[in-house]
Amino acid sequence: MLKIENLHVSYGGIKALRGISLEVPDGKIVTLIGANGAGKSTTLRTISGLVKADSGSITYDGQELLGKPINKILEAGIAQSPEGRRVFANLTVLENLKIGAYLRKDKDGIEKDLKWVYELFPRLEERSWQLAGTLSGGEQQMLAVGRALMSRPKVLMMDEPSLGLAPLVVQGIFDIIRTINKEGVTVLLIEQNANMALKVADLAYVLETGTITKFGTGAELLADESIKEAYLGKS
Numbered sequence: 438m439l440k441i442e443n444l445h446v447s448y449g450g451i452k453a454l455r456g457i458s459l460e461v462p463d464g465k466i467v468t469l470i471g472a473n474g475a476g477k478s479t480t481l482r483t484i485s486g487l488v489k490a491d492s493g494s495i496t497y498d499g500q501e502l503l504g505k506p507i508n509k510i511l512e513a514g515i516a517q518s519p520e521g522r523r524v525f526a527n528l529t530v531l532e533n534l535k536i537g538a539y540l541r542k543d544k545d546g547i548e549k550d551l552k553w554v555y556e557l558f559p560r561l562e563e564r565s566w567q568l569a570g571t572l573s574g575g576e577q578q579m580l581a582v583g584r585a586l587m588s589r590p591k592v593l594m595m596d597e598p599s600l601g602l603a604p605l606v607v608q609g610i611f612d613i614i615r616t617i618n619k620e621g622v623t624v625l626l627i628e629q630n631a632n633m634a635l636k637v638a639d640l641a642y643v644l645e646t647g648t649i650t651k652f653g654t655g656a657e658l659l660a661d662e663s664i665k666e667a668y669l670g671k672s
């Protein structure tokens with residue numbers, strides 16, 4: 438289990454996370470919803486080791502991750518598919534995917550997982566020699582997820598996978614999240630699209646200005662009147 442306890446993070450004088458605690462049990466899909474600037478990306482970036490915390494603890498299976506370098510966190514089995522589809526534009530799809538496996542030495546395993554990613558995203562296989570920068574937005578998002586999967590993570594953290602995508606493509610991404618999870622990968626998902634996120638999630642946390650204000654099953658929060666009003670709009 439990935440466990441965050443009393444995590445405080447600030448940027449200069451600005452407090453982004455004010456003592457949040459949350460748990461991501463193995464095999465589950467957990468979502469973190471909240472308005473712009475609530476601290477969702479900061480949470481993921483701190484878990485990944487990209488942002489330093491002021492205090493608190495982040496453990497995976499009891500092992501402290503806070504303060505560890507990025508590659509150690511990846512080695513522990515936690516990978517992030519970043520917001521904004523940060524793929525390497527001047528490299529091919531295949532090269533991007535191989536970068537996802539850069540810490541691994543098991544050649545056979547890497548080949549197997551490349552097949553796995555191509556099964557999940559046949560579009561990537563069709564375009565394996567295409568430069569990533571010329572892919573469509575949805576395809577780049579698939580590549581970002583595929584690249585993260587190439588590290589064979591135990592926990593996949595996804596930052597706004599549906600951002601800027603057409604509704605049909607969004608549905609496809611959420612189907613893939615379910616499939617990946619069924620195949621044994623735990624998912625921690627951040628989404629602006631709270632409606633879709635709560636539908637797919639086993640467990641959900643609401644983050645407001647750096648504080649967790651609500652926790653429940655996805656279904657519970659979907660039915661919660663205050664959540665409906667604040668995050669679900671008319672969708």
Ligand code: ATP
Binds near residue numbers: 475477478
């Ligand atoms: P969004 O949905 O808009 O991406 P978020 O919930 O992911 O928002 P964060 O990106 O985690 O929010 O930001 C939390 C707060 O920290 C915001 O007030 C933001 O302006 C601030 N912040 C984030 N990154 C930095 C940074 N590198 N330097 C200074 N302040 C930052």
